[in-house]
Amino acid sequence: MTPRADAALEEEVRKRVTVTTWNAILDTVEDFASWGRRSSIWPLVPGTACCAIEFICAAASRFDIARFGAELLRASPRQADVMIVAGTVTKKMAPVLVRLYDQMAEPKYVISVGACANGGGPFKEGYTVVSGLDEFLPVDVYVRGCPATPSAILDGLIELQKKMDAERFLSTWRFGKRTELPVPVLGPDIVDVRQAGEIGALLGRNEPQRLKPPREVPKARPAARVADAGLADATAQVKAVAAKLASKFGGDRIQAHAGGALVVDRGIWGEAAKSLRDEFGFDYLANLTAADYSDCLEAVYHICGIEKAVPRMTVKVRAPRESPEVPSVTPVWAGANLQEREAWDLLGMKFTGHPDLRRILTWEGFHGHPLRKDWMEPYYEEPVKPFSIRWREGRYVPAEDRNRWHRNVMYPAGAKLDGGAAEPEPCDEEAGLLLSMGPQHPSTHGVFQMRVLLDGERVRKLEPVLGYLHRNHEKIGERNTWLMNMPFTDRLDYFTSMSNGLAYASSVERLAGLKVPERAEYIRVIMAELTRIINHLLAIGFQLNDLGTWFTPLLYALEERELIIDLFEAVSGSRMMCNYMRFSGVARDLPPGWLEEVRKLVVERLPRGIDQLDNFLTKNEVVYMRLKGIGVLSRQTALNTSVAGPVLRASGVKYDIRKAEPYSIYDRFEFDVPVFTHGDSYDRYLVRLAEMRQSLRILSQALKQIPDAGPIIDRNQYLLRVPEGETYGRFENPKGELGFYLVSDGGMNPYRYHIRAPSYINLTPLEEMCKGHLVADVVAILGSVDIVMGEVDR
Amino acid sequence: MSFLGSFVLRGFGITLRHMFVTYTEAARRMLGKRTNGRRGPGAKGIFTWQYPEERVPLPERFRVLPVLLYDEETGAIRCTACGICTKVCPPQCIWIVQAKGDDGKPRQKPEEFTIETNVCMNCGMCAEFCPFDAIKMDHRFELAGRERKPGEIHRLPDLLVSTAYYAKTHPGDWGREEEKRRAKAAAKQ
Numbered sequence: 001m002t003p004r005a006d007a008a009l010e011e012e013v014r015k016r017v018t019v020t021t022w023n024a025i026l027d028t029v030e031d032f033a034s035w036g037r038r039s040s041i042w043p044l045v046p047g048t049a050c051c052a053i054e055f056i057c058a059a060a061s062r063f064d065i066a067r068f069g070a071e072l073l074r075a076s077p078r079q080a081d082v083m084i085v086a087g088t089v090t091k092k093m094a095p096v097l098v099r100l101y102d103q104m105a106e107p108k109y110v111i112s113v114g115a116c117a118n119g120g121g122p123f124k125e126g127y128t129v130v131s132g133l134d135e136f137l138p139v140d141v142y143v144r145g146c147p148a149t150p151s152a153i154l155d156g157l158i159e160l161q162k163k164m165d166a167e168r169f170l171s172t173w174r175f176g177k178r179t180e181l182p183v184p185v186l187g188p189d190i191v192d193v194r195q196a197g198e199i200g201a202l203l204g205r206n207e208p209q210r211l212k213p214p215r216e217v218p219k220a221r222p223a224a225r226v227a228d229a230g231l232a233d234a235t236a237q238v239k240a241v242a243a244k245l246a247s248k249f250g251g252d253r254i255q256a257h258a259g260g261a262l263v264v265d266r267g268i269w270g271e272a273a274k275s276l277r278d279e280f281g282f283d284y285l286a287n288l289t290a291a292d293y294s295d296c297l298e299a300v301y302h303i304c305g306i307e308k309a310v311p312r313m314t315v316k317v318r319a320p321r322e323s324p325e326v327p328s329v330t331p332v333w334a335g336a337n338l339q340e341r342e343a344w345d346l347l348g349m350k351f352t353g354h355p356d357l358r359r360i361l362t363w364e365g366f367h368g369h370p371l372r373k374d375w376m377e378p379y380y381e382e383p384v385k386p387f388s389i390r391w392r393e394g395r396y397v398p399a400e401d402r403n404r405w406h407r408n409v410m411y412p413a414g415a416k417l418d419g420g421a422a423e424p425e426p427c428d429e430e431a432g433l434l435l436s437m438g439p440q441h442p443s444t445h446g447v448f449q450m451r452v453l454l455d456g457e458r459v460r461k462l463e464p465v466l467g468y469l470h471r472n473h474e475k476i477g478e479r480n481t482w483l484m485n486m487p488f489t490d491r492l493d494y495f496t497s498m499s500n501g502l503a504y505a506s507s508v509e510r511l512a513g514l515k516v517p518e519r520a521e522y523i524r525v526i527m528a529e530l531t532r533i534i535n536h537l538l539a540i541g542f543q544l545n546d547l548g549t550w551f552t553p554l555l556y557a558l559e560e561r562e563l564i565i566d567l568f569e570a571v572s573g574s575r576m577m578c579n580y581m582r583f584s585g586v587a588r589d590l591p592p593g594w595l596e597e598v599r600k601l602v603v604e605r606l607p608r609g610i611d612q613l614d615n616f617l618t619k620n621e622v623v624y625m626r627l628k629g630i631g632v633l634s635r636q637t638a639l640n641t642s643v644a645g646p647v648l649r650a651s652g653v654k655y656d657i658r659k660a661e662p663y664s665i666y667d668r669f670e671f672d673v674p675v676f677t678h679g680d681s682y683d684r685y686l687v688r689l690a691e692m693r694q695s696l697r698i699l700s701q702a703l704k705q706i707p708d709a710g711p712i713i714d715r716n717q718y719l720l721r722v723p724e725g726e727t728y729g730r731f732e733n734p735k736g737e738l739g740f741y742l743v744s745d746g747g748m749n750p751y752r753y754h755i756r757a758p759s760y761i762n763l764t765p766l767e768e769m770c771k772g773h774l775v776a777d778v779v780a781i782l783g784s785v786d787i788v789m790g791e792v793d794r
Numbered sequence: 795m796s797f798l799g800s801f802v803l804r805g806f807g808i809t810l811r812h813m814f815v816t817y818t819e820a821a822r823r824m825l826g827k828r829t830n831g832r833r834g835p836g837a838k839g840i841f842t843w844q845y846p847e848e849r850v851p852l853p854e855r856f857r858v859l860p861v862l863l864y865d866e867e868t869g870a871i872r873c874t875a876c877g878i879c880t881k882v883c884p885p886q887c888i889w890i891v892q893a894k895g896d897d898g899k900p901r902q903k904p905e906e907f908t909i910e911t912n913v914c915m916n917c918g919m920c921a922e923f924c925p926f927d928a929i930k931m932d933h934r935f936e937l938a939g940r941e942r943k944p945g946e947i948h949r950l951p952d953l954l955v956s957t958a959y960y961a962k963t964h965p966g967d968w969g970r971e972e973e974k975r976r977a978k979a980a981a982k983q
Contacts, residue, residue: 119912391877394889484884487917573855600835
């Protein structure tokens with residue numbers, strides 16, 4: 001017989017005869033085991049950022065991950081076998097993820113979802129982002145996309161199932177085998193302990209950090225007399241305030257700048273702030289930040305009066321760069337608390353008298369203050385974009401090769417690598433149980449951590465620990481051109497990308513004096529109000545999730561949301577990261593038939609969806625008992641702590657920026673500002689429900705008034721030169737006041753780009769709201785505040 | 795009628811109704827009385843798309859990663875290496891080396907074109923501002939892989955797709971662009 005015929009015969013035999021060798025039987029058993037394993041995946045989902053929302057959609061009704069047997073989302077690593085890291089991994093989060101991985105049951109797998117987790121993503125250049133999860137964990141499947149759509153995530157899951165299918169589990173498995181990875185430590189930068197020796201040796205030689213010094217280092221410019229473009233008639237107000245203050249404190253210590261800012265000497269600022277609040281009625285600190293100039297560090301305050309309807313005013317306090325100390329205003333406006341900590345952390349502005357001035361977005365022991373102009377991150381290339389090496393001779397060099405550590409890390413000479421300062425123990429002086437909730441917790445809405453000191457089951461103290469998703473929006477934003485920031489704003493509060501874009505575009509338009517065509521204004525309002533409905537639907541859905549309803553109300557909410565984001569996808573190309581607003585208009589015209597769809601949705605579908613949630617929940621006894629009287633925020637405290645949006649309105653303050661400082665074309669619509677007075681979690685729920693109905697009212701008016709045709713953009717230019725000046729644009733985002741503090745030095749890039757994030761500042765009174773309540777109520781209260789970590793940590 | 799727990803029961807009723815509607819709607823779909831109940835304002839009943847067997851239809855503007863177009867007939871790459879996409883790219887993930895002729899003078903062609911897909915934020919600005927309709931956003935999203943490195947960096951050969959492919963994925967845009975091109979050509983003559 002020829003060998004070929006032999007083979008053919010063997011093939012035939014294999015087909016027709018059941019071969020009963022041990023191996024074949026074992027193979028069948030193996031197949032069966034693999035099938036069993038891959039069909040009952042228990043995923044642990046550290047939803048670190050935006051992609052987590054897409055993962056939630058993948059688990060919800062449209063994509064339904066349960067069809068793959070993977071719906072049992074676990075919050076504890078000990079019960080999980082697949083870790084799905086959905087979103088950006090920051091240096092602060094990486095040790096947590098490794099610790100989680102170490103605790104997972106064997107055999108364990110890791111799926112990395114999204115560009116950020118795969119390789120750093122758009123935030124790779126930032127100083128606190130790990131450029132690839134695989135630096136610390138063995139990743140099995142990479143799901144690409146920014147964000148990865150739910151279908152893409154399912155595609156990744158199928159890829160993992162294929163991998164599991166191919167594995168011979170029974171014959172290779174050894175009991176007792178455990179893979180434990182060393183947990184990286186946080187020193188001046190993240191330290192991979194496997195690399196520590198090498199790093200130490202290199203540091204010991206005291207060589208300069210970089211392989212090549214950068215061609216150009218960033219420079220600070222002197223602080224200028226600046227004009228606030230937002231308030232045309234502010235000068236008179238500032239003059240009047242300045243005159244009164246000068247008579248009290250002395251004329252040389254108060255200056256009124258032509259543009260509308262009050263410059264106060266730092267020696268009297270504490271007193272002056274008190275007098276501004278008590279005598280002039282500035283009871284609300286809208287925004288606080290600082291800016292770095294070559295001749296001074298400048299603390300910037302945007303204040304307004306809500307009770308007496310005092311218009312907004314800018315106050316600046318300057319301090320020399322060598323000793324940047326200004327008095328803290330926390331005794332006057334408690335809302336300054338977190339904002340001052342942020343300014344200290346990122347800019348090194350010291351606020352004397354602050355009760356707890358520690359780092360907040362980075363960690364204790366981090367080197368330097370990143371938003372200083374002369375501070376350069378590990379992958380630093382050039383002071384501003386576009387980078388010159390990208391074009392003409394743009395031979396690709398990985399960012400890793402530009403750094404001697406081949407990672408996104410930098411260690412100052414002589415740095416200690418033993419972990420730097422340990423996590424501070426803020427609650428240690430009192431006896432009690434210190435409980436850490438988060439950053440991996442199903443009800444913290446992302447990578448948020450609370451350190452709760454308990455007295456039995458009751459909360460005695462609570463401290464929010466932030467920064468697990470600090471993605472350096474502001475540092476990157478000051479390098480970007482004006483337009484480049486647009487897609488980055490989508491990733492702030494990733495539920496509301498459309499209204500983030502509107503806020504940013506309008507702020508820049510104010511500064512640059514651009515006009516928006518009529519039709520574009522209407523499109524913007526339609527998008528922003530649809531976004532508000534999405535946000536409130538989800539806020540309510542997630543809150544019920546926190547109360548323990550598991551998924552049901554959230555599924556109904558997500559269903560309505562899918563219908564809305566289908567429309568966003570049709571018009572902008574992406575479900576979440578719309579990147580649709582442009583300066584002086586919107587990116588593209590509406591596709592044919594789009595408005596009809598929205599009309600149907602607004603008239604027929606959404607009112608019913610909202611009514612359904614209302615019927616489902618409002619009078620539900622469990623919801624009522626769990627939320628009523630929980631987390632009460634008094635009117636006074638709400639104002640003093642600068643909370644905004646639905647949280648403020650649930651405490652009885654009738655304040656809506658769409659009414660108080662109308663932007664876009666909101667002055668053309670009739671709508672009410674829903675206000676509830678108890679200030680508890682239940683009222684916050686009611687406010688959201690009522691606001692959705694008001695949004696529908698605005699939508700139906702806008703849909704009637706929108707011109708059928710017309711230009712949608714004045715001029716779509718990618719290099720915008722913005723005249724010198726500064727502005728603070730404030731906008732009523734679904735979660736509260738979203739503010740953009742922009743300083744332009746007349747160039748193509750913002751000189752200072754600060755985001756006043758509503759969810760961040762709404763966390764200020766969290767401790768006060770939670771004190772004395774049960775741990776389970778903390779979850780309910782946090783849910784009622786409605787935070788998104790992308791915006792909290794930025 | 796209201797007693798403690800009555801609204802909880804009412805809530806259960808809503809869930810129960812949802813369950814029944816899935817069956818009635820499925821029956822109506824089977825009988826051909828409803829064609830598409832899973833999208834749009836009238837969505838009702840079963841909401842799930844059985845991915846991967848069936849896919850949610852993608853809108854034309856859907857965007858994932860950028861691709862470069864070459865002419866189906868002549869094979870010519872449309873890109874002229876003008877560099878505008880590198881200047882608008884927010885995370886600066888596009889790298890272009892302009893080709894040089896034998897005489898050392900720059901030519902209107904890219905020699906190398908690199909996109910770091912793990913930095914790309916799928917924002918679509920490169921396609922929006924490309925004056926030659928050379929770079930476009932692709933619809934392919936099933937890009938999961940077991941390795942990081944291959945597939946992370948897209949070089950020129952990975953990026954090229956034919957205009958015929960683009961015409962298929964973006965029929966509306968393709969039609970408009972072609973019309974513009976023809977009008978331009980006619981104006982030249």
